[in-house]
Amino acid sequence: MGTPITPGPADSDLVRAARGLPVSRTPVWFMRQAGRSLPEYRTLRAGTAMLQACQDPDMVTEITLQPVRRHGVDAAILFSDIVLPLVVAGVDIEIKPGIGPVVANPVRTVADVDALPPLEPDRLDFLVTAVRQLVAELGPTPLIGFAGAPFTLATYLIEGGPSKEHARTKAFMYSEPAAWQRLLEHLAVSAAVFLRAQIGAGVSAVQLFDSWAGVLSATDYAQRVLPHSREVFDGLGDTDVPRIHFGVGTGELLSLIGDAGADMVGVDWRIPLDEAARRVGPGFSLQGNLDPAVLLADRATVDREVARVVAQGRAARGHVFNLGHGVLPDTDPGVLTHVVELVHELGRR
Numbered sequence: 001m002g003t004p005i006t007p008g009p010a011d012s013d014l015v016r017a018a019r020g021l022p023v024s025r026t027p028v029w030f031m032r033q034a035g036r037s038l039p040e041y042r043t044l045r046a047g048t049a050m051l052q053a054c055q056d057p058d059m060v061t062e063i064t065l066q067p068v069r070r071h072g073v074d075a076a077i078l079f080s081d082i083v084l085p086l087v088v089a090g091v092d093i094e095i096k097p098g099i100g101p102v103v104a105n106p107v108r109t110v111a112d113v114d115a116l117p118p119l120e121p122d123r124l125d126f127l128v129t130a131v132r133q134l135v136a137e138l139g140p141t142p143l144i145g146f147a148g149a150p151f152t153l154a155t156y157l158i159e160g161g162p163s164k165e166h167a168r169t170k171a172f173m174y175s176e177p178a179a180w181q182r183l184l185e186h187l188a189v190s191a192a193v194f195l196r197a198q199i200g201a202g203v204s205a206v207q208l209f210d211s212w213a214g215v216l217s218a219t220d221y222a223q224r225v226l227p228h229s230r231e232v233f234d235g236l237g238d239t240d241v242p243r244i245h246f247g248v249g250t251g252e253l254l255s256l257i258g259d260a261g262a263d264m265v266g267v268d269w270r271i272p273l274d275e276a277a278r279r280v281g282p283g284f285s286l287q288g289n290l291d292p293a294v295l296l297a298d299r300a301t302v303d304r305e306v307a308r309v310v311a312q313g314r315a316a317r318g319h320v321f322n323l324g325h326g327v328l329p330d331t332d333p334g335v336l337t338h339v340v341e342l343v344h345e346l347g348r349r
């Protein structure tokens with residue numbers, strides 16, 4: 001009798017859906033599933049600053065596992081933050097509770113760009129340790145690694161913190177084109193270093209978060225941003241893990257986004273997935289796109305909207321169910337568990 005072959009994370013429905021291969025049922029995970037809505041997260045994090053927690057391998061491991069244990073999602077996402085590579089490189093950034101990343105010395109001049117320290121891979125040992133521990137604990141459940149895309153990181157560096165209009169960022173992009181290019185190249189190299197460390201340690205997929213790309217016109221995105229997101233994916237060489245590319249409000253950019261080199265495109269709730277599938281074109285799977293606010297509504301609404309997203313997702317070559325953006329802090333974790341069960345039931349193939 002032969003030894004039964006245990007399927008590993010590379011054969012998981014998440015990886016298969018991202019590649020457009022047949023799945024047993026629609027896989028589901030939630031952006032920002034770690035933290036935020038979970039009481040066990042708040043207990044564990046109490047007294048530890050966010051960026052401290054991200055650099056403690058045991059805390060990263062435990063927080064990453066919490067939503068997998070509780071909800072039975074089809075993937076874990078590494079507990080970290082998009083600003084972490086900058087912090088590790090030595091940029092003075094703090095994550096203020098309820099606000100987000102705040103940069104002590106925002107980038108305002110060419111000299112500021114040139115003064116940014118490079119990310120040395122040997123500073124990422126804590127991350128490699130965390131990923132290895134997680135891969136061992138997770139067994140067949142895939143671990144998704146991630147990085148912030150150059151544009152979205154540039155918005156934090158230039159604005160000095162979270163912003164709505166990203167007006168300073170755009171002004172810098174238009175008036176300092178050479179410095180803009182150097183800044184985005186720097187951020188692309190650092191994102192690729194951050195992702196390669198995670199891939200080398202065993203993550204099963206990677207997601208590039210370009211959360212704020214939707215504030216750009218298609219022309220500016222194509223000329224001044226997309227080439228640098230492509231540099232991140234190109235910087236991963238021939239590593240064989242599926243690549244996910246996500247942004248909010250990217251409906252008008254979807255026909256371009258695929259050019260950066262992902263296997264799967266994440267979309268928000270503003271356009272239905274069948275329309276998104278048409279816009280991205282045939283070579284891509286889709287991830288999304290339930291409005292996170294729906295999870296605060298009544299159960300009948302939740303059920304109806306989940307069913308709609310699962311059905312419309314069938315128009316794509318592969319579909320991973322997710323929210324259109326991160327879990328809102330007020331979300332009842334019980335609703336998330338319910339959504340996982342419902343997607344698994346409705347998404348059977």
Ligand code: CP3
Pocket residue numbers: 030031032033034035036045050077078079080081082083095096097098099100101146162209211326
């Ligand atoms: O599921 C997960 O939570 C995985 C870990 C994760 C975090 N940040 C932890 C976090 C991931 C994938 C991110 C990505 C991230 N960080 C993005 C891209 C995704 C998106 O939401 O568009 C962005 C833009 C950031 C920057 C950032 N970090 C903001 C805007 C904030 C403040 C708002 C908030 O969510 O509270 C953070 C802080 C942050 N990142 C927290 C966590 C758990 C909260 C920190 C705390 O608990 O004090």
